[in-house]
Amino acid sequence: MNTGKIILNPGEEKRLLDGHPWVYNNEVNRLLGRIQSGDIVSVYSYQGDWIGQGFLNTQSKxxxxxxxxxxAPIDLDFFRRKLIIAKENRIQAGYQDTFRAFYAEADGIPGLIIDKYGEYIAVQFLSLGLDLRKQEIVSLIQEVYQPKGIYERSDSPIREKEGLPSVSGNLFGTTPKWVVTNEGECRFLVDIQEGQKTGTFLDQTQNHLAIRPYCSHKRVLDCFSHAGHFAIQAAHAGAQSVTAVDLSEDACQMIQKNQEENAVDLTIVKRDVFDFLQTEIQQKATYDLIILDPPAFTKTKNKLPQAKKGYKHINLQAMRLLTEGGILVSASCSQHLLLTDFLEVIREAAAEAKKQVQLLELKIQGSDHPALLNLESSFYLKFLIMRVSSL
Structure with missing residues (x-):
């Protein structure tokens, strides 16, 4: 039984009753009983009505x-049921080899990220309450997935906001640094121990596959290529030529490894994308399909205007490089850039380029990364496939 009680300020319960999963520190009126960060506490409205129960952290916003x-009490069986339901949902959606097996608040356990890479699991503990129950969760992961190894990648900046240090290391079995994963008909190397996020960008898996119908016999340019997923899918789908551009030497080496793994032809260019696009325009180069999948241009609201300029610029340059009726694939993973903002940026770029844009497909992150309608930040990934023609 929870001994700590959180009483909200008047009216603050509405958002929570509508499904939002967080109580902010400025919404709390008073604390009753045992108050210990990491504990599970009960939350009540100002009038004394029950709201719910969850992890407490008095040091966090x-x-x-x-x-x-x-x-009902939150015990080991509560967490077990959550993991099993999340697994069943992924299987129902068709996931088999590599996918996000558990997505924090969206799957009902705040701060828990579980990514499955074949026979291995990468996990993140991003909240204090969860971190204190790490061993129990690891045991449940073993029970539900029977992996050969579980590797912790709790090296996200989010932990700092929870008052937690960055941690990584093996938690169970033996986890190799490199594993080979399947994405449709292609295979990709993943660095579980030091790769982006927990190894790679699993949220784009379904979007990587979505470009394939547009690639046959096309000249494709993949900007901010990272590990080359879009580029290699395009080449495998029958593109006439594929150019992958990334400024990072590590990224270019990873693209080459994945190119060799899939025995496809593509050109790898180590260069700043902004400079590359400008040079291609000056040289009057053209492409039939251009992919823009940059890192987040902002992680704070106060830098959103600058980020919008960046997104507009690269989309404008891409439109100028496309052949008549060419395909522009444009993505944003900036959670502060809402879908309405992103579409406005595309409209502004099209107007300046004097182009007509048809929106063919609009996607978010894959269904293994479900978004909560009540949590706007969970709609962080925007992915557009567009046809661009002259006005």
């Missing part, structure tokens, strides 16, 4: 991360 709206 997110004061309580709700786990349940029920008054």
């Amino acid at each position: 997110i004061f309580v991360r709700l786990l349940s709206r029920s008054e």
Whole structure:
């Protein structure tokens, strides 16, 4: 039974009753009983009505991360059921080899990220309450997935906001640094121990596959290529030529490894994308399909205007390089750039380039990264496939 109680300020319960999972520190009126960060506490409205229960962290702006709206005890079986339901949902959606097996608040356990890479698991513990229950969660992961190894990648900046240090290392079995994963008909190397996020960008898996119907016999340019997923899918789908551009030497080496793994032809260019696009325009180069998948241009709201300029610029340059009726694939993973903002940026770029843009497909992150309608930040990834023609 929870001994700590959180009483909200008047009216603050509405957002929570609508499904939002977080109680912010400025919404709390008073604390009753045992108050210990990491504990599970009960949350009540100012009038004394039950709201839910969740992890407490008095040092965080997110004061309580709700786990349940029920008054039933939160025990080991509670967490077991959550993991099993999340696994069943992924299997139902068709995931088999490599996918996000658990996605924090969206799957009902705040701060827990579980990524499956074939026979191995990478995990992140991003909230204090969860971190204190690490061994229990690791045991449940073993029970539900029977992996050969579990590797912790709790090296996200989010932990600092929870008052937690960056941690990484093996938690169970033996986890190799490199594993080979399947993405459709292609294979990709993943660095579980030091790769981006927990190894790679699993949220784009379905989007990598979505470009394939547009690639046959086309000249393709993949900007901000990272590990080359879009480029290699394009080459495998029958593109006439594929150019992958990234400024990072590590990224270019990874693209080459994945190119060799899939025995496809492509050109790898180590260069700043902004400079590359400008040079290609000056040289009057053209492409039939251009992919823009940059890193987040901003991680804070106050830099959003600058980020919009960056997104507009690269989309404008890409439109100028496309052949008549060419395909522009444009993505943004900036959570502060809303879909409406992103579409406005595309409209502004099209107007300046004097182009007509048809939106063919609009996607978010894959279904193994479900978004909560009540949590706007979970709609962080925007992915557009467009046809661009002259006005």
